[in-house]
Amino acid sequence: MMDIPIWYIVIFVFLFVYIALYLYMLKIKDRTKYMVNVPGPTPIFPFGNTLDYIYGSTGVLRGLMDSLKQYGETIVVNPGSFDWAIITIDYDFNELLFSSAVHIQKPTQYDFLHGWLGQGLLTSYGAHWKNHRRVITPAFHFSILQDYISIFNAVGDKFIEKLKNEVGKDSMEISKIVSLCTLDVICEAAMGVKINALEEENSKYIKSVKTLCSIMPERAFSPLNPFFYPLTLNYFREKRALKVIHKLVEEVISKRIEDHRRMKNIGSTDLTDEFGVRKRKAFLDLLLESSIDGKLLSMQELRDEVNTFMFEGHDTVSSAITFSLLMISEHPEVQDKLIKEQLEIFGSNLTSVTPTYKELNEMKYLDLVIKETLRLFPSVPYFGRRLAQDTEFKGNLYPKGINVMIFPFAFHRNPKYFPEPEKFIPERFVDLSSKYPYAYTPFSAGPRNCIGQKFAMLEMLSTISKVVRNFKLAPARPQHQIQLAAETILISKNGVKISIENRTY
Numbered sequence: 001m002m003d004i005p006i007w008y009i010v011i012f013v014f015l016f017v018y019i020a021l022y023l024y025m026l027k028i029k030d031r032t033k034y035m036v037n038v039p040g041p042t043p044i045f046p047f048g049n050t051l052d053y054i055y056g057s058t059g060v061l062r063g064l065m066d067s068l069k070q071y072g073e074t075i076v077v078n079p080g081s082f083d084w085a086i087i088t089i090d091y092d093f094n095e096l097l098f099s100s101a102v103h104i105q106k107p108t109q110y111d112f113l114h115g116w117l118g119q120g121l122l123t124s125y126g127a128h129w130k131n132h133r134r135v136i137t138p139a140f141h142f143s144i145l146q147d148y149i150s151i152f153n154a155v156g157d158k159f160i161e162k163l164k165n166e167v168g169k170d171s172m173e174i175s176k177i178v179s180l181c182t183l184d185v186i187c188e189a190a191m192g193v194k195i196n197a198l199e200e201e202n203s204k205y206i207k208s209v210k211t212l213c214s215i216m217p218e219r220a221f222s223p224l225n226p227f228f229y230p231l232t233l234n235y236f237r238e239k240r241a242l243k244v245i246h247k248l249v250e251e252v253i254s255k256r257i258e259d260h261r262r263m264k265n266i267g268s269t270d271l272t273d274e275f276g277v278r279k280r281k282a283f284l285d286l287l288l289e290s291s292i293d294g295k296l297l298s299m300q301e302l303r304d305e306v307n308t309f310m311f312e313g314h315d316t317v318s319s320a321i322t323f324s325l326l327m328i329s330e331h332p333e334v335q336d337k338l339i340k341e342q343l344e345i346f347g348s349n350l351t352s353v354t355p356t357y358k359e360l361n362e363m364k365y366l367d368l369v370i371k372e373t374l375r376l377f378p379s380v381p382y383f384g385r386r387l388a389q390d391t392e393f394k395g396n397l398y399p400k401g402i403n404v405m406i407f408p409f410a411f412h413r414n415p416k417y418f419p420e421p422e423k424f425i426p427e428r429f430v431d432l433s434s435k436y437p438y439a440y441t442p443f444s445a446g447p448r449n450c451i452g453q454k455f456a457m458l459e460m461l462s463t464i465s466k467v468v469r470n471f472k473l474a475p476a477r478p479q480h481q482i483q484l485a486a487e488t489i490l491i492s493k494n495g496v497k498i499s500i501e502n503r504t505y
Contacts, residue, residue, distance in 0.1 A: 034399045038086070040076040041067055048078025050222060060217055061381065061409070061486040068410055079109075079220065079403075086404040089411040093393060094438045097385045097406060098446035104129070107384035107403035109220040113488075115242055116212055118300060120308030121451065131292045136305065136451060139286045145455055146357045147281070148189050152462035153354050155184045158198050159463065160470050167502055171476035173495040175322040178463075179206060182318040185459060190309045191252045192282030205248055208241035213315060213488040246303065249310070253302050256284050283309055309452065315489045316379040317456050322496050323377035324370055324464050326482070327424050329473035329498040334369060334426060338468050339503075341365045348505055350469040360461045368426035370460050374442035376424065381409035381486040383444055408441050409490065471500040 041049050052063045064087060067075055074088040085107075088094065097103050105125040117123050121132055138144075159181040166172040180197040183206055187195045197203045215234045219226070229235050287302055297305070328335050339350075345362050346353045383406045391398045398404075413421040417439040418428065432440070443450035450456070467473070480497035484490065 034397050034402075035076050035084070035086075036396060038074060038076045038396055039071040041071065043078035048083070050079060061484055064382075064407065064486075065410055068407070084399075084402055086398065086402060087407060088404060089407050089414060090394075091411075091417070091436060091439060093404070094406055094411070094441070096391075096393060097404060098438050098441065098444070100385075101447055102388045103385045103391075103404075104448055105386040105388060107386050107405070109216075109384060109403065112216050112219045115238065116245065117308045117311060118304035120304035122308050122312060132301075132305065133451065135290045135292060135297075136287070139283055140451055140455060142357075142454070144281075144286070145458060148455065148458070149355070149357050149360070149462065151185055151188050152459050153466075155181060155188070155198070156463050156466045158184070160466060162198055163467070163471065163500060164502075167471070167500055169499060171480065171497045171499055173497050174325055175318070175492065175496045178322045178325070179315070179318040181463065182314050182321065182459070186310055186313040186317075188282070189455075190283045190306055190313065191249070192256065192284060193252050204244050208244040209311070209315065211237055211241040212245075216488045217486060245307065249303050249306050250299070253284065253299065253306065256282075256288060260285075260288050312450065313452055313455065313459075317459055319377070319379040319489045319491060320370065320374055320456070321460055321463055323490075324373040324460065325467060325473060326496050326498060327373050327376075328369065328464075328468065329475055331424055332474075334424070335468065335473060337365050338369065338465075342465060342469055346469075350505065351503075353469070355462060355465065357458075360458055360465075363461050363465060365426065366461055366465055367457070368429045370457065370464070371429045371440075371442075372424055372426040375412045375418065375440060376422075377484075377490055378408045378412060378442040379489050380442070380444075381490045382407045383441075406441070409486065412440065412442075414439075468503075470503055472503045474499045474501070 041052060043049050044051060052067070067077065068087065068089060073090040074086060074093060077085055077087060079085050106123055110123050113123050119128055121129065121136060124132065159177070162177055162180075177198070180203070183197040183203065184195065187193055187197075195203070195205070197206065215238055218234065219229065224232070284302070284306055287297055287305055290297060328338065341363060342350055345359055346355075385404050385406070387398055387400055387402050387404065389400050391400075412418060415421050417436055438445055443453040443456075476497035476499050480495075482492035482496055483494045485493045
């Protein structure tokens with residue numbers, strides 16, 4: 001094999017650097033027209049601002065908060081050599097994006113989810129998104145949501161039995177067991193199958209989901225060009241995790257399709273078990289009966305929507321329940337009010353009751369507690385939009401195609417809208433002014449708000465009420481300091497620890 005002359009290599013490297021610098025300068029020149037007065041940290045070629053956020057998911061959250069504090073409510077950052085992005089906690093900017101029927105496409109970082117969620121409701125846009133949103137919306141009608149209450153109760157009972165093993169200990173890590181509970185709920189609600197994650201703690205599915213959730217923020221703030229991603233260890237970790245997830249979902253879909261064909265052949269519209277008892281319809285069953293332009297959804301479309309529902313209904317709810325239990329454990333006066341409300345609804349026999357849909361909706365104070373928890377700890381710490389056209393805002397022109405990050409974690413802690421923002425005050429939501437409807441957005445807002453938020457709230461009400469009716473919650477001994485991290489959802493990197501005792505009446 002002929003050796004390549006060294007001067008060939010020198011010329012190649014020189015041309016590569018020259019072209020890279022030229023393209024970079026073109027981007028800099030764009031700033032003479034776009035975002036002229038938008039402040040932000042100084043980028044370092046060729047890494048942009050990614051070095052400010054290199055300390056994992058905890059560093060991303062801390063770095064973004066520091067940048068906003070230093071430079072203002074709307075800043076521009078470089079998430080790579082040849083890219084710009086906007087991060088904002090400006091209320092008017094939030095309103096412009098949330099209320100828009102034009103700027104509905106998700107940012108390029110959401111492309112990293114395509115291997116997992118494909119063109120599901122979270123990641124798609126345009127006609128595909130509109131058609132699927134229209135088809136899926138009826139699945140969350142209150143009459144269908146009521147069918148899920150029995151799942152919440154049954155899984156919740158198993159959750160309580162699991163927690164009884166932790167009674168009297170100085171400390172227990174709550175987030176992992178909550179995650180198992182919400183996984184059991186969402187698998188049965190979404191696909192109609194019981195995977196018994198609470199009994200089988202080493203679930204490959206959970207491990208695979210956790211792997212993907214940790215990889216996504218690393219990719220979003222990586223100095224490495226996406227072109228080189230297939231050469232990284234994370235690429236192979238992602239492929240391995242996706243294989244586990246897709247295998248489970250596709251097997252369930254195939255079996256469910258066969259069940260529907262069997263029922264159609266015998267002229268029945270209701271799925272039944274081996275004893276002829278009518279089965280509850282899962283989210284997947286509703287999808288199998290849906291059509292777009294007269295065509296049933298394809299296997300790919302079914303898989304994308306089920307994976308999306310599983311993702312959004314598992315980790316996000318798990319995060320919310322975990323932080324709610326932490327806040328309740330640290331605020332005994334809040335816990336006392338919760339028990340008082342439960343007694344008013346159910347009477348004295350709190351440990352054996354099975355709440356109905358109506359009774360869950362009567363838990364007004366618990367609803368306030370969940371809302372305040374989601375203010376301080378929004379399950380999705382940031383959302384994004386990609387501008388569909390050049391957009392002028394407050395004297396600056398923002399270019400078509402730029403990614404804009406909306407940052408509820410930071411916005412929810414803004415004293416302009418939430419007095420004493422670091423304090424846990426559920427009562428603030430009793431008379432929270434409706435003057436700023438886009439100030440509190442744990443479920444996003446506008447046309448792309450979370451379609452499953454009522455499902456999520458019902459599950460949270462059911463699970464948390466069951467815990468406080470059975471146990472008295474207190475801080476871990478010694479008290480645990482959480483380490484917040486913005487992965488695909490908000491988590492604590494070192495877990496969430498509390499202590500529990502049996503509740504006596």
